[in-house]
Amino acid sequence: MSSMDAQPVVEKSGLDTVKLPAPTAWPIAMAFGVTLLSAGLVTSETVSILGGILAVAGAVGWFLDVLPHEKHVSVPVEEEAGVVAVSRRKVERLPVAPELARALLPLETYPISAGVKGGLAGAVAMAVLACLYGIVNQGSIWYPINLLAATIYGQSMALTPATLTGFHLDSFLLACLLHLITSLLVGLMYGAMLPMFPRRPILLGGVIAPVMWSGLIHNILGFINPLLDQKIDWLWFVASQFAFGIVAGLVVVKQARVRTRQVLPFAMRAGFETSGGAGGTRSKENP
Amino acid sequence: MASESIAIGRLDAPARQIGEILHDWVTTVDHKKLGLLYIMYAILFLVIGGIEATIMRIQLIVPHNNFVSPQVFNEMFTMHGTTMIFFVAMPIVFGFGNYFVPLMIGARDMAFPRLNAFSFWISAFGGLLLYFSFVGGNGLYGAGNAPDVGWFAYAPLTAKAFSLGHSTDFWTLGLLVSGIGSIGTATNLIATVLCLRCPGMTLGKMPLFAWMNLVMAGLVLLAVSPLTAAQVMLSLDRYLGAHFFDTQAGGSAVLWMHFFWIFGHPEVYVLVIPAFAFVSEIIPVFSRKPIFGYPIMVGATVSIGFLSFLVWAHHMFTVGMNSYANSFFAISTMLVGVPTGIKIFNWIATMWGGKIRFGTPMLFCIAFLLQFLIAGLTGIMLSVAPFDWQLGNSYFVVAHFHYVIVGGILFGLFGAFYYWFPKMSGRMYNDALSKWHFWLFLIGFHLTFDFMHIPGLLGMPRRIYTYEPGRGWDVWNLIVTIGVFFQGAGILIFVGNLLWSSLKGKFAGNDPWDAWTLEWSTASPPPEYNFATLPTVNSRRPLWDIKHPEDPD
Numbered sequence: 147m148s149s150m151d152a153q154p155v156v157e158k159s160g161l162d163t164v165k166l167p168a169p170t171a172w173p174i175a176m177a178f179g180v181t182l183l184s185a186g187l188v189t190s191e192t193v194s195i196l197g198g199i200l201a202v203a204g205a206v207g208w209f210l211d212v213l214p215h216e217k218h219v220s221v222p223v224e225e226e227a228g229v230v231a232v233s234r235r236k237v238e239r240l241p242v243a244p245e246l247a248r249a250l251l252p253l254e255t256y257p258i259s260a261g262v263k264g265g266l267a268g269a270v271a272m273a274v275l276a277c278l279y280g281i282v283n284q285g286s287i288w289y290p291i292n293l294l295a296a297t298i299y300g301q302s303m304a305l306t307p308a309t310l311t312g313f314h315l316d317s318f319l320l321a322c323l324l325h326l327i328t329s330l331l332v333g334l335m336y337g338a339m340l341p342m343f344p345r346r347p348i349l350l351g352g353v354i355a356p357v358m359w360s361g362l363i364h365n366i367l368g369f370i371n372p373l374l375d376q377k378i379d380w381l382w383f384v385a386s387q388f389a390f391g392i393v394a395g396l397v398v399v400k401q402a403r404v405r406t407r408q409v410l411p412f413a414m415r416a417g418f419e420t421s422g423g424a425g426g427t428r429s430k431e432n433p
Numbered sequence: 434m435a436s437e438s439i440a441i442g443r444l445d446a447p448a449r450q451i452g453e454i455l456h457d458w459v460t461t462v463d464h465k466k467l468g469l470l471y472i473m474y475a476i477l478f479l480v481i482g483g484i485e486a487t488i489m490r491i492q493l494i495v496p497h498n499n500f501v502s503p504q505v506f507n508e509m510f511t512m513h514g515t516t517m518i519f520f521v522a523m524p525i526v527f528g529f530g531n532y533f534v535p536l537m538i539g540a541r542d543m544a545f546p547r548l549n550a551f552s553f554w555i556s557a558f559g560g561l562l563l564y565f566s567f568v569g570g571n572g573l574y575g576a577g578n579a580p581d582v583g584w585f586a587y588a589p590l591t592a593k594a595f596s597l598g599h600s601t602d603f604w605t606l607g608l609l610v611s612g613i614g615s616i617g618t619a620t621n622l623i624a625t626v627l628c629l630r631c632p633g634m635t636l637g638k639m640p641l642f643a644w645m646n647l648v649m650a651g652l653v654l655l656a657v658s659p660l661t662a663a664q665v666m667l668s669l670d671r672y673l674g675a676h677f678f679d680t681q682a683g684g685s686a687v688l689w690m691h692f693f694w695i696f697g698h699p700e701v702y703v704l705v706i707p708a709f710a711f712v713s714e715i716i717p718v719f720s721r722k723p724i725f726g727y728p729i730m731v732g733a734t735v736s737i738g739f740l741s742f743l744v745w746a747h748h749m750f751t752v753g754m755n756s757y758a759n760s761f762f763a764i765s766t767m768l769v770g771v772p773t774g775i776k777i778f779n780w781i782a783t784m785w786g787g788k789i790r791f792g793t794p795m796l797f798c799i800a801f802l803l804q805f806l807i808a809g810l811t812g813i814m815l816s817v818a819p820f821d822w823q824l825g826n827s828y829f830v831v832a833h834f835h836y837v838i839v840g841g842i843l844f845g846l847f848g849a850f851y852y853w854f855p856k857m858s859g860r861m862y863n864d865a866l867s868k869w870h871f872w873l874f875l876i877g878f879h880l881t882f883d884f885m886h887i888p889g890l891l892g893m894p895r896r897i898y899t900y901e902p903g904r905g906w907d908v909w910n911l912i913v914t915i916g917v918f919f920q921g922a923g924i925l926i927f928v929g930n931l932l933w934s935s936l937k938g939k940f941a942g943n944d945p946w947d948a949w950t951l952e953w954s955t956a957s958p959p960p961e962y963n964f965a966t967l968p969t970v971n972s973r974r975p976l977w978d979i980k981h982p983e984d985p986d
Binding site: 164166167168169170171172173174176177178180181184185187188189208211212221223224248413 | 457459460461462463541542546547548550551554555557558559561562565566569570599602603606609610613614637668672956960961962965984
């Protein structure tokens with residue numbers, strides 16, 4: 147809508163009178179009748195009989211009020227100046243999107259798919275760092291994999307320190323699956339959060355998210371994976387979180403930005419084909 | 434102040450005879466007058482229900498107290514609950530809906546004005562019938578007995594064998610009669626919102642107030658019907674010897690519970706959704722920002738309405754259901770927290786970065802947000818069936834639902850009173866008195882209902898007449914009762930302020946809050962016809978468009 151479309155809501159009517167439904171006592175008579183009809187059950191039959199008569203009389207009177215034609219009264223219109231003043235100060239506008247009547251920031255952001263791609267790339271970086279930790283500190287690439295599988299796999303929980311460094315196919319498959327799903331979900335969440343931090347995806351993915359995630363894991367790891375909680379090396383763990391985030395952030399930065407859809411009405415964003423659905427977005431050229 | 438246009442003509446109208454004025458009110462079909470009647474009637478019952486609560490709390494202030502007899506105590510908790518739900522909360526939300534839905538959608542009246550009058554009067558007579566029991570109800574204890582079976586009147590206590598005389602029948606018939614009015618008003622609200630919107634007002638441009646009243650009215654239609662059916666069945670049991678709830682003759686006491694709570698739980702949302710509506714109008718205006726996430730707010734309201742019909746049996750965890758039923762109702766109850774949480778985030782997001790004005794309506798809304806959040810959290814706790822087994826029917830539950838009804842709904846209502854009082858009366862309220870009301874009521878509310886959780890956790894059951902000293906409950910009951918007096922003082926100031934300000938307050942003008950919805954475009958109080966010409970709108974904030982033609986929505 148352009149400013150020309152903003153019709154005054156209250157305008158001089160040019161009417162002398164307005165027709166309104168005529169006042170009537172029949173509804174209260176009928177209501178009282180129905181109440182007495184019920185009250186007779188706890189008082190006396192005569193009360194019910196009186197109530198019944200009153201209810202029927204009320205109903206008949208009511209019908210005669212509306213049939214064959216509804217009774218109206220003409221109320222004189224008191225013309226009033228529709229004064230609408232406002233105390234708001236005028237402010238200068240930033241020319242961020244001259245083509246839009248009102249811009250919602252950010253105008254552009256990364257698509258959610260960028261977050262998913264970033265999440266998958268981060269998963270690889272994290273896995274590499276975790277395996278490196280296994281080789282350097284424990285002399286086995288399987289050590290961190292067996293620890294991760296213990297999150298959901300009871301057999302892994304039962305592994306002894308001696309067998310933790312060995313290869314176990316079931317633990318390996320479950321750890322891969324767990325790592326992939328978690329990375330995908332974190333990537334999805336990352337993608338959804340990107341519009342909040344449209345300018346600094348690396349800051350979000352590489353610093354803010356790893357710090358928050360590590361803090362969360364630090365608090366709940368004892369519940370979700372007691373074995374990993376006992377064996378974890380927090381320095382390497384946090385480093386792998388940063389690796390995930392930085393790589394994910396770098397991948398996101400390389401993706402093409404898309405125009406945010408917040409300026410579109412909800413029905414269009416939800417994919418509904420509705421009449422007048424474009425009404426929420428107005429540019430100065432195409433009101 | 435945004436506007437200085439004053440409806441001098443109506444305020445300076447020549448004095449009329451009292452009989453003429455009474456005739457006008459009794460025969461009126463004007464939605465605004467009927468709205469005011471609903472509200473005044475509800476305030477009267479609010480005071481009565483408050484007195485009943487005070488009597489209960491005085492009885493419990495110390496152990497082994499004999500302020501009232503056990504019989505009167507039973508009548509007080511029954512009448513307090515019944516009054517507050519059916520004759521305070523429901524009429525008051527119907528009153529606001531009646532008054533403001535047509536104004537907000539640019540209509541001249543409700544869809545069925547005569548049905549509107551009938552609905553109000555039959556609801557009012559239902560309340561009077563219930564209270565007539567104090568005089569005419571020949572219950573178990575002799576002549577003049579009010580109902581004493583609790584506000585949810587569980588079977589078999591309501592059976593003729595355990596509830597002699599007519600006191601329970603007064604309860605049944607009072608609610609049955611007033612239920613007819615509720616159904617009428619709900620039908621009217623739905624028809625009005627769907628059929629009488631002014632040109633340009635699509636559903637997507639309708640104020641959230643109207644949306645939420647639409648959802649509320651739908652809930653009333655669906656929820657009151659089972660209650661009405663149950664009341665009829667109970668009357669058949671009591672009068673004609675049917676056995677719906679008679680366990681000795683093949684009936685089921687649990688059947689009553691299902692019928693009652695499939696009404697009872699949606700009823701909570703019938704009451705709280707209008708409170709959401711008030712808050713959704715007040716917070717944007719007092720934050721100087723449009724509501725955050727309008728479509729999501731609508732979606733969340735509809736979701737809450739839907740979910741409210743899937744949770745009723747969480748009131749029955751302690752009755753003993755199978756594990757599947759327990760699991761289903763625990764999970765569905767927890768799910769309500771999702772759309773409700775969305776709403777709370779959206780209200781906070783509306784305030785975030787806004788230029789907040791801490792007027793009295795906004796103070797009540799901010800308190801509403803915090804208190805309703807806490808009420809939701811204790812609700813989540815009680816949704817866990819094993820937790821509920823420990824604390825069901827304790828004062829913890831009483832504290833939880835009073836947090837919802839007083840901390841949430843009543844605080845929202847007070848905000849609405851102060852926000853729309855200038856529109857309804859044409860005059861401003863006394864600001865200093867309104868602040869006194871807010872702070873006294875806030876302190877009283879927290880003294881009463883924060884501390885009421887503790888005796889509940891310590892095992893104090895609800896509805897007990899008195900208790901033994903030395904169980905650790907004494908001091909908490911003392912504090913709880915002291916809080917009631919703070920609340921009572923707040924209510925007295927509130928009622929006094931409304932009465933005084935409606936006669937002597939400063940003229941308010943059309944639009945004292947610099948607001949955006951259509952009711953502020955007409956005079957205060959509005960003329961009978963609302964709008965000389967039906968308005969045309971182009972956005973969700975039509976008055977914003979007029980005030981800011983350079984920056985329309």
